[in-house]
Amino acid sequence: MAGAIRIRNRKVMHQVHGMNTSLPKVAPKPQYDLARVRQDFPILSSKVRDQPLVYLDNAATTQKPQSMLDAVARYYSAENSNVHRGVHYLSVLATQRYEDARKTVARFLGAAPQELVFVRGVTEAINMIAQSFVRPRVGPGDEILISEMEHHSNIVPWQMIREQTGATLRVAPVNDRGELRMDAFTELLSERTRIVSVVHISNVTGTVNPVAEITRLAHEVGAHVLLDGAQAAAHTPVNVKELGCDFYVFSGHKTYGPTGIGAIYAPFALWEEMPPYHGGGDMIRLVTFERTTYNEPPYKFEAGTPNIAGAIGLAAALEYVEALGTLQVMRYEDELTSYLLDGLRSLPGIRIIGEAEQRAGAVSFVLDSIHPHDVGTLLDQEGIAVRTGHHCAQPLMKRFGVPATTRASIGLYNTAEEIDRLLDGLTKVQEFFGHE
Amino acid sequence: MNEALRDLYQEVIMDHSRKPRNFRIPEHTNRSAEGMNPLCGDHISVHLHLKEHHIDEIGFQGAGCAICTASASLMTETVRGLDEADVQILFDKFHDLVTGHSDPLEAAEQVGKLAVFAGVSEFPIRVKCATLAWHTLRAALAGREGAVSTE
Ligand SMILES: Cc1ncc(COP(=O)(O)O)c(C=O)c1O
Numbered sequence: 001m002a003g004a005i006r007i008r009n010r011k012v013m014h015q016v017h018g019m020n021t022s023l024p025k026v027a028p029k030p031q032y033d034l035a036r037v038r039q040d041f042p043i044l045s046s047k048v049r050d051q052p053l054v055y056l057d058n059a060a061t062t063q064k065p066q067s068m069l070d071a072v073a074r075y076y077s078a079e080n081s082n083v084h085r086g087v088h089y090l091s092v093l094a095t096q097r098y099e100d101a102r103k104t105v106a107r108f109l110g111a112a113p114q115e116l117v118f119v120r121g122v123t124e125a126i127n128m129i130a131q132s133f134v135r136p137r138v139g140p141g142d143e144i145l146i147s148e149m150e151h152h153s154n155i156v157p158w159q160m161i162r163e164q165t166g167a168t169l170r171v172a173p174v175n176d177r178g179e180l181r182m183d184a185f186t187e188l189l190s191e192r193t194r195i196v197s198v199v200h201i202s203n204v205t206g207t208v209n210p211v212a213e214i215t216r217l218a219h220e221v222g223a224h225v226l227l228d229g230a231q232a233a234a235h236t237p238v239n240v241k242e243l244g245c246d247f248y249v250f251s252g253h254k255t256y257g258p259t260g261i262g263a264i265y266a267p268f269a270l271w272e273e274m275p276p277y278h279g280g281g282d283m284i285r286l287v288t289f290e291r292t293t294y295n296e297p298p299y300k301f302e303a304g305t306p307n308i309a310g311a312i313g314l315a316a317a318l319e320y321v322e323a324l325g326t327l328q329v330m331r332y333e334d335e336l337t338s339y340l341l342d343g344l345r346s347l348p349g350i351r352i353i354g355e356a357e358q359r360a361g362a363v364s365f366v367l368d369s370i371h372p373h374d375v376g377t378l379l380d381q382e383g384i385a386v387r388t389g390h391h392c393a394q395p396l397m398k399r400f401g402v403p404a405t406t407r408a409s410i411g412l413y414n415t416a417e418e419i420d421r422l423l424d425g426l427t428k429v430q431e432f433f434g435h436e
Numbered sequence: 437m438n439e440a441l442r443d444l445y446q447e448v449i450m451d452h453s454r455k456p457r458n459f460r461i462p463e464h465t466n467r468s469a470e471g472m473n474p475l476c477g478d479h480i481s482v483h484l485h486l487k488e489h490h491i492d493e494i495g496f497q498g499a500g501c502a503i504c505t506a507s508a509s510l511m512t513e514t515v516r517g518l519d520e521a522d523v524q525i526l527f528d529k530f531h532d533l534v535t536g537h538s539d540p541l542e543a544a545e546q547v548g549k550l551a552v553f554a555g556v557s558e559f560p561i562r563v564k565c566a567t568l569a570w571h572t573l574r575a576a577l578a579g580r581e582g583a584v585s586t587e
Pocket of ligand 1: 059060120121122123124151153154199201202203228230231251392
């Protein structure tokens with residue numbers, strides 16, 4: 001594809017094991033002013049257990065820039081009102097802010113505002129699409145295709161559809177590097193496939209899926225495509241028109257925005273076809289006890305008073321990322337990921353879970369005979385926040401034969417020094433448990 | 437590494453986590469149960485032989501963090517020979533100890549070598565690791581089917 005944003009050069013440098021020790025480790029630096037950026041995130045200057053916080057749990061949720069916090073505070077302190085229902089000044093203002101937020105979020109994905117529906121996050125998004133779009137279209141003999149690396153939120157809603165409709169759930173396997181096996185995926189695709197729902201970037205292994213190709217292949221057999229962008233949005237440029245997908249979903253709290261807000265992109269025609277998910281106020285045009293006519297999309301899918309402050313905060317967060325440049329952010333995070341991987345590989349007795357060639361900054365690993373939970377507790381004492389556990393991806397844990405992993409995940413504000421502190425911390429963990 | 441960590445990972449705990457005792461399924465058992473901690477993936481099973489309300493054989497299997505494994509190991513050593521009622525009393529004391537609801541010195545006398553788990557109370561998130569084996573044991577004694585979960 002020739003599109004300007006198809007920059008998929010995520011290849012990690014120095015792939016060869018053991019070579020990294022002899023390479024001079026250059027600390028990566030972003031194109032933007034990192035010191036300033038770190039000041040923009042108030043929490044980053046806090047201390048944890050008497051040490052400067054090292055926050056490497058960005059795949060779980062990201063920290064928040066002051067501009068986002070200010071936008072939410074401004075809304076509540078000066079603009080608060082309900083939307084779409086008042087003639088008074090504040091209601092008009094709040095409505096405008098809310099709809100401006102929709103424009104910003106849509107633009108961030110390369111979509112039009114009327115193609116963007118606000119939801120609580122990815123979990124609600126997938127459930128909505130499953131119930132409203134997929135459920136009426138499938139029955140026995142029809143197939144739903146997901147992958148082995150999905151988050152539980154992209155597994156369980158489909159199991160519910162399977163129960164409700166008798167459709168079959170198929171799972172495309174991953175290889176030992178944690179990459180989707182495209183041969184098996186293609187094999188599993190057929191005219192029976194109604195929907196393909198896969199993650200854009202894995203929250204466990206950081207694998208970047210070839211989502212444009214997946215979409216093309218799925219469309220060839222007439223299947224619709226849902227992409228879970230929870231770990232991709234704000235980490236990599238996303239253009240839904242170039243991807244060609246039918247649904248793209250993400251959560252605001254993982255893109256430097258507030259919790260409780262997220263978005264679904266779908267082409268307008270699909271929204272028009274789709275019956276509403278929730279019924280109530282705002283999503284109607286005319287209600288009588290006999291019959292109700294629905295409002296047009298996106299309002300048809302936003303029943304009740306929406307998360308107005310959340311939408312405004314999300315827009316402010318995405319504007320923050322846009323100002324740095326999503327591409328710059330991706331490049332820097334890629335370099336920092338390489339730096340982290342190099343460092344991890346130089347530790348004895350470590351196994352990195354997922355070594356995809358195309359990868360992003362969620363890095364899972366296990367240390368020989370030290371349980372991730374113990375690793376997490378020890379790192380926490382050093383002021384380092386990482387995630388330990390199964391990362392809501394138990395089938396993938398099973399695939400790699402581990403009950404849990406430790407995961408470090410990178411955000412736009414992380415520094416090489418923080419990676420060094422993590423690596424030092426891990427060395428201490430190994431010493432503590434007598435495995436140096 | 438700091439004091440709190442040294443307290444948490446006492447020598448005895450490290451030793452039992454590296455070399456768990458009774459890490460096997462005894463030959464004759466009439467009670468067993470599975471336990472898991474869905475948050476961290478710890479998964480153990482407890483197998484025992486109950487004779488006239490006394491535990492006369494006990495072992496465990498599974499995988500967990502150091503605290504979980506050491507707790508299971510020390511538990512099996514401690515409860516062998518006890519009757520069901522004593523197990524319940526010991527569990528209550530142990531629970532008070534790891535949740536910080538008892539005076540560590542007093543508790544130390546009451547729970548014997550389980551006192552090494554006093555440091556857990558400084559790490560509330562790890563209480564479930566320390567108690568998983570116990571919950572599983574109680575399920576086995578109660579003859580409850582299916583897996584117990586800390587959640
Ligand atoms: C890949 C992926 N999908 C879905 C989700 C669920 O997102 P949320 O909890 O915001 O609904 C997450 C977050 O944990 C994720 O990482």
